[in-house]
Amino acid sequence: MTPSVSPSGPTTPAGRTGPARSGPSGGPRRRPRVVIVGAGFAGYQTARHLSRTLRGRAEIVLLNPTDYFLYLPLLPQVTAGVLEARRVTVSLPGTLRQVRLVLGQAERVDLAARTVHYSDPEGGEGELTYDRLVLAVGSVSKLLPIPGVAEHATGFRGLPEALYLRDHITRQIELAGYCGDPAECAARSTFVVVGAGYTGTELAAHGKMFTDALVRKQPGWPRGVKPRWMLLDVADRVLPGLSERLARTADEVLRERGVDVRVKTSVKESTKDGVLLDTGEFVDTRTLIWCVGVRPDPLVSLLDLPTEKGRLVVTPQLGVPGHPEVFACGDAAAVPDLTRPGEFTPMTAQHASRQGKVAARNVAASLGLGTPVAYRHNDLGFAVDLGGVKAAANPMGVPLSGPVAGAVTRGYHLAAMPGNRVRVAADWLLDAALPRQAVQLGLLRSWQVPLDTASPELVHTPGAPGTSGTHENSGTSGNTSSGNTSGNTSGNTPGSTSGKE
Numbered sequence: 001m002t003p004s005v006s007p008s009g010p011t012t013p014a015g016r017t018g019p020a021r022s023g024p025s026g027g028p029r030r031r032p033r034v035v036i037v038g039a040g041f042a043g044y045q046t047a048r049h050l051s052r053t054l055r056g057r058a059e060i061v062l063l064n065p066t067d068y069f070l071y072l073p074l075l076p077q078v079t080a081g082v083l084e085a086r087r088v089t090v091s092l093p094g095t096l097r098q099v100r101l102v103l104g105q106a107e108r109v110d111l112a113a114r115t116v117h118y119s120d121p122e123g124g125e126g127e128l129t130y131d132r133l134v135l136a137v138g139s140v141s142k143l144l145p146i147p148g149v150a151e152h153a154t155g156f157r158g159l160p161e162a163l164y165l166r167d168h169i170t171r172q173i174e175l176a177g178y179c180g181d182p183a184e185c186a187a188r189s190t191f192v193v194v195g196a197g198y199t200g201t202e203l204a205a206h207g208k209m210f211t212d213a214l215v216r217k218q219p220g221w222p223r224g225v226k227p228r229w230m231l232l233d234v235a236d237r238v239l240p241g242l243s244e245r246l247a248r249t250a251d252e253v254l255r256e257r258g259v260d261v262r263v264k265t266s267v268k269e270s271t272k273d274g275v276l277l278d279t280g281e282f283v284d285t286r287t288l289i290w291c292v293g294v295r296p297d298p299l300v301s302l303l304d305l306p307t308e309k310g311r312l313v314v315t316p317q318l319g320v321p322g323h324p325e326v327f328a329c330g331d332a333a334a335v336p337d338l339t340r341p342g343e344f345t346p347m348t349a350q351h352a353s354r355q356g357k358v359a360a361r362n363v364a365a366s367l368g369l370g371t372p373v374a375y376r377h378n379d380l381g382f383a384v385d386l387g388g389v390k391a392a393a394n395p396m397g398v399p400l401s402g403p404v405a406g407a408v409t410r411g412y413h414l415a416a417m418p419g420n421r422v423r424v425a426a427d428w429l430l431d432a433a434l435p436r437q438a439v440q441l442g443l444l445r446s447w448q449v450p451l452d453t454a455s456p457e458l459v460h461t462p463g464a465p466g467t468s469g470t471h472e473n474s475g476t477s478g479n480t481s482s483g484n485t486s487g488n489t490s491g492n493t494p495g496s497t498s499g500k501e
């Protein structure tokens, strides 16, 4: 017999627009509604596994600003022109057939009324009631109170930034190629990446290869001048959170390639002409890429629930204490790490996608199907793609470097992507066989990809819905650069003199 599903615990008004069915007594019975907010690694897996488990016995609604899941680990390859942007996306309606996608961004959650209020991409507003809620809103770029950074730096958390940077980098090389002024040429062909975690390290490694390839195509490029990439970190090595061996391999590749790696170094100030390092050195540049890490999505701080370093406190079963109908997972949640008592799981895709599966199981259990489990996962190692055939990886703790690591890393990404694998593999083959396309489409401007934003997945358009910078009262002001409160990226607006195009 097929078990029936019922919202256990305190019951709620179900979704106001949800379909109704006949109950055993013949009266109308609505299917319980599960609302999942966010379709990243955690939310996508929650939706996928929940739809397989529940098989239509509950309505699953996925609220996300875009109609795609974004495979973030391959984003540096979009900027470096290895992969086209759509390759790293996976269609939500195309792959989650039993799930209703609602395009929008949650602005507020009313835990007492069990409703999520959202804004849609065309300025409309909506409300979703829920029986179960899964919060999987991920994270946004971390800001530090460093003068000029919010105005002049570009983050690296979404597709708009990756595409903007691909064009911007290409344009800088093209402008440097004919400007005639050696100082300007040097500034335009200098790229500063702050933060040598996996994002910054991959970006610098790929970026150097990309710009070296671009200058080979520039007629009249000044002899002997090479694009300069700087990678800065306050830590004493690259990949500070990862194993020392991995860091050594990455460091060797970066230096061999000509990346200027500066450890124990940070930025003191950023201006339109360059960056002042805390060593006192001023670096002329038109490009500052901010990869210092992430902070939980500002929606979390609006919930008025206990947090740990900004992440929503949850039980090992991913439930929000005091709210048996609410679950959270991924970067936005402080999930106890049962393999390292007293700590929380790191913000990685590996954890987020596995937590999504556990959230699905526990939501189903809360509806009467199966039993809940605690989240426990031992890290399987890490893979850092360094461009070309190079990578640093330690699958299951086995340290790898060179082409073997490169093959393992790419194999890992293909296996981890929930779709679009053939297209990604095809782009890799094309990239190995053909020169990279040196074309900038120029569709995005710097003010459309502000660093201080709650929506890095959206192109910022002043006054447009869903891109207001931050959720109302997002509370990011304490994190922003001096005097720059939430949403106010004053240098990053049209007509500003930020120095970026």
Ligand SMILES: Cc1cc2nc3c(=O)[nH]c(=O)nc-3n(C[C@H](O)[C@H](O)[C@H](O)COP(=O)(O)OP(=O)(O)OC[C@H]3O[C@@H](n4cnc5c(N)ncnc54)[C@H](O)[C@@H]3O)c2cc1C
Pocket (backbone or CB within 6 Å): 037, 038, 039, 040, 041, 042, 043, 063, 064, 065, 066, 070, 072, 073, 074, 075, 076, 104, 105, 106, 107, 136, 137, 138, 139, 156, 157, 158, 198, 199, 297, 299, 329, 330, 331, 332, 347, 348, 349, 350, 351, 352, 353, 383, 457
């Ligand atoms: C460039 C880059 C490279 C990375 N490389 C690796 C790697 O190699 N290995 C690794 O393990 N990790 C990597 N990470 C980290 C990893 O991507 C994150 O830990 C992971 O994405 C977290 O998953 P998540 O589901 O919590 O959040 P996300 O994947 O960020 O998904 C959050 C989703 O919620 C949506 N959302 C946000 N706010 C709202 C709202 N208010 N309403 C509705 N929807 C909302 C977003 O649009 C998004 O779809 C990388 C991160 C970056 C930025």
